[in-house]
Amino acid sequence: MSSLTSGPLKDLGKETYHWQRYTFKQRMGRYSAFVVVALLLYWTLSTVDVFWPWVWSAPEEINDMLYRMMPPNPRAIPEIIPVLIETINIATIGTLFAVIISLPIAYFGARNVSPNKITLAIARVIIVASRSINTLIWALLFVAILGPGPMAGVVAIAFRSIGFMGKLIGESIEEMDWGPVEALQASGSGQGHIVTYAITPQVMPTFWAVAILRWDINIRESTVLGMVGAGGIGMLFQVAIDLFRWNTVSMVLVSIILVVLFGEVVTGMVRRKLI
Amino acid sequence: MSIAANTVNSDGSFLWKRPHFISNPLLRYGLLVFSVVYLMYAFGTLEINFSRVMRGIPRAMQIFSGAIPPDFTSRGSLIVTGFIESIQITILSTTVGVLLSIPFGFMAARNITILPVYWVGRAIIIVARSLHPVVLGVLFVKAVGFGAFAGILTLIIYTLGFVGKLIAEAVEEIKYGQIEAIRATGAGYFTILIYAVFPQIMPRLIGLSMYQLDINLRASTVIGLVGAGGIGNTLNSAFGRYDYGTASAILLIMIGIILIAETVSGKLRRFTR
């Protein structure tokens, strides 16, 4: 039998074609974007306040630190466990407070249901301020006001979360189907009934999703609160660093990773149950 | 949802009950009891001390009276340098971080790698994601000294964890047929990545980079609190001096810049879609 070789493609004409991947306009667009990015990087690299010899010795320094951290010190575990639990508690209670407070804020901050312009503006300002200031800065403030301890942490977590949740829940109120609201209005229901029967059921899935997500984020955030004195594992971390107890530092890092993973697993489970 | 709660009575009337959210009563009440007990315990550990709150109130008044009006001028040049440094940290760390996230994200995508590589990629991303930037900041300040460089390293790792994970997810969601088609032409592994994987994740990647620019700017304002450069440094020393006027000025500018960055990043993302 003959082999399978087919001849070269034939009968296709002899035309040649000049092909370029992008049109002239596309190419110009890409070049100018490239130039802008290059200039930006050039400006940054030439003006940033970095002592370059430190950069070149950095890999060595980091290696050295990692070397000193090994192995994690298991004797630190009895110290770690109570503050780790405190970390979770701060995140949970902070989120709980935020959930309660963010609901009215979301309601007043949603353009379609907010009673008037003033309530809308107030809610929006609260949301923006809360969101733009980091948990740790809130913590700094509340440690100054309330004194050090987990309570400052809880309040900081709550203050940062209110804006986050208020914004997302408010957006879901703005995007909801208006039909059920009209149906209830037509049946003569008051605003209270409209909230419980037409708005709440529609916003519920987003509400849960946002609350769970924020709890997950807050576990991460509450691991550092202690560094400014607001409770949780951060304090232990800071002390271990200041005393150069590197093996304890690495044990703390391992436990932080474990507690964050724990948070992710729990939120994953709850999310699957609820949604 | 339980249907058993609804029954027709002997007189023909229908007994209606709202179905319970969790139908198993044991689980339902168990969870309720657990939650109540947990909350009572957790509140107990908070050391809520009302006398301390009371004593805090005058301190709060003092802080706020110091903070109003905000003082933009007396430390004006420090504030400007602080913000410029935060922006520089953001730009460099986002660029390097996103570039690094691509190989690590690919490593952590189950559908295009072998198992050992996948585990290494996943482990690196999990560690990078779990550690708060402030924790990383403290470590890098210890390792390479105070200043912007520690901040840049911190946010590079932070970006790696965040973007790396999302790239891995994007790669796991691509249409596998396109990979098969390019593989069938006899292309090698890296050519397949360039031709079949990259085009599919490119829009997500650009969007993510823009988003990360926004996130890193926010994070760059706090890592300074632990000495890793940027406006956080300035803010921390203002707090340390009880100079609440400067602190409130910084916070106000921070809110403004973050709002602008959010809008710009949103616009750019829409533009690249």
Add this chain to the structure above:
Amino acid sequence: MLEIKDLVKSYGDGQPVLKGLNFSTGDKKLTAVIGSSGAGKSTMLRCINRLVTADSGEILLDGVDMLKLRGKELQYARRKIGMIFQAYNLVDRLTVMENVLSGRLGYVPFLKGALRKFPQEDIDRAYQLLKRVGLSQYVNKRSDELSGGERQRVGVARALMQNPQILLADEPTASLDPKTSERIMELIARLTDELHLPVLINLHNVAQAKHYAARIVGLRDGVMVFDGKPDELTDEHLELIYTGKDELNEQLHPEGESEE
């Protein structure tokens, strides 16, 4: 010359999809593979260019066993085998030209491919092929802007771009409407006939198989149950191939005859 011997393939721990399949062809004409879904048609095709790796058996292409190849050798063998897919499998966000040129990726070095630096003769040939399949006006269009029929034309051009020695087509018309489907079949049949290119084509439509193929192979549960010319394929054979499967009625009484 393609020869398949005792090919066995199972996915996971399940029943084997192919149970000792034997098949050979040296003919430069169109062979249609028919059978119900799950009969192993697609697996058989994918085993040939190793998109799927068979458990045991031999696949000899010009005397070389595909199952023994690794790395570069496998890539070189794959470029001799063109493939057309049911879902077209074009890279959506690349242009038509880039998709056709990707048929040359087995031949160009990595960097040249990544930078789209294809030899001019490849670009010429891609253009000629596009002209031939009637899409030369869409050279710089993104492939996700095309209709299904147009995409499959690009798919055909990409496969032929490899200058293959055999063409595999896995249900190339199954995602298309009947009219477009006929035109794609015609295009494949005419082009491969001109090029003296042997084609192995999976079809779920027996009428199409009878019309276009020079040889028909029937698979059932991973074994070959019919092998012959189209006019030798009787209703009895069809019953053998499709009995107990959902498609039986549809294939025996095509085109709405089975309406109640």
